[in-house]
Amino acid sequence: MNHYDIQKRILDVFAECSVFSFPVDCTSLLEHYGYTLHTYQELGRKNKALYEMCISYSEEAFRDGAHRIIAYNQDKSPLRIRFSLAHELGHHILGHKNETRHNEIEANFFAGNLLAPRMAIYYARCQNARDVSFIFQISEEAAQIAYEDYLRWHEELLLRERRMTALERDMYYHFYRAEQDCFVWNVKTCDFCGATLYNSYENHCRGCELPKERPLRSDTPALSDILFSDDMERFRRMEARWLSPIL
Ligand SMILES: [Zn+2]
Ligand SMILES: [Zn+2]
Incomplete structure (x- = not known):
């Protein structure tokens, strides 16, 4: 197969x-x-x-x-x-x-x-194998293989401007949520107030501060650095190209 x-x-x-x-x-x-x-x-x-x-x-x-x-x-x-x-x-x-x-x-x-589907790795904006391991809960070894494969897929798709296959399109729409207007790779509830969180790297919403006695997670990956980064516009442009009709 x-x-x-x-x-x-x-x-x-x-x-x-x-x-x-x-x-x-x-x-x-x-x-x-x-x-x-x-x-x-x-x-x-x-x-x-x-x-x-x-x-x-x-x-x-x-x-x-x-x-x-x-x-x-x-x-x-x-x-x-x-x-x-x-x-x-x-x-x-x-x-x-x-x-x-x-x-x-x-x-x-x-x-x-x-x-760890390659498309979900893309939308989770993983920057390295460690991010993949953390988000998708797979071993560093498995994450390394997934991340390298993802890089090949990503290069072909975005740098060589390949369009989505029918299967990729189906995958995208399976995870797409209209109310979020994006591919949703994670849904959970805030540890403190119970609000629904979409595509969050944390277990609490931005409005809920961590109590002082609770130490910040020491293994926070590079994701936190890119979380609210200003390249969202560039990301959206890439997405528009990636979503354009199948040739
Ligand atoms: Zn087997
Ligand atoms: Zn909250």
């Missing part, structure tokens, strides 16, 4: 599962497709041999498509687990019957693009 077809399947998942915000909740996507999730550790408490079997099969995760069961290794970092779950969802959505090298590459491409 080529990249275009895999991306088409990803958009189908977003539509089917009403995904309108990042980071994607992998657990609920798998549950939507009828999967029950278990940890290796939980299986091991019931049956030690089962744990040994899982871990010898894969350090990360294991899928039984026939019984719609996914088991994953809880000892891995949360970001790695998210990627593993998205990878297993990829095998399901792409109809893989076995774990050939080719299928592994496809499932990884699926996972990387499901968790």
Whole structure:
């Protein structure tokens, strides 16, 4: 299956599962497709041999498509687990019957693009892999791959002035919200007043000050620097070109 077809399947998942915000909740996507999730550790408490079997099969995760069961290794970092779950969802959505090298590459491409679509990286205005890791909640390693791929896509689109494909257009309109008049990659509520926040890098609205005793997050990425930067006009011009009709 080529990249275009895999991306088409990803958009189908977003539509089917009403995904309108990042980071994607992998657990609920798998549950939507009828999967029950278990940890290796939980299986091991019931049956030690089962744990040994899982871990010898894969350090990360294991899928039984026939019984719609996914088991994953809880000892891995949360970001790695998210990627593993998205990878297993990829095998399901792409109809893989076995774990050939080719299928592994496809499932990884699926996972990387499901968790951090290139267009969402663009609209989230990520400046580096660290931003991608922070916003889309993927490991720095996965973020590096996604960011480099995004740069290639971005260059082709904006510097060489390629127009949107039909699929990109569908993707754009899936995430477009008329009331915001933009591509929305994140929706959350303010920690303090409960107001709905769109495309915010913070967990509180601008009107709600952080209490003094609460230290500012130390890992704030470069995003804060560009958040209210004055290049919005330039950004809008680029967007107008990018949205112009398909040739
Ligand atoms: Zn796999
Ligand atoms: Zn607020």
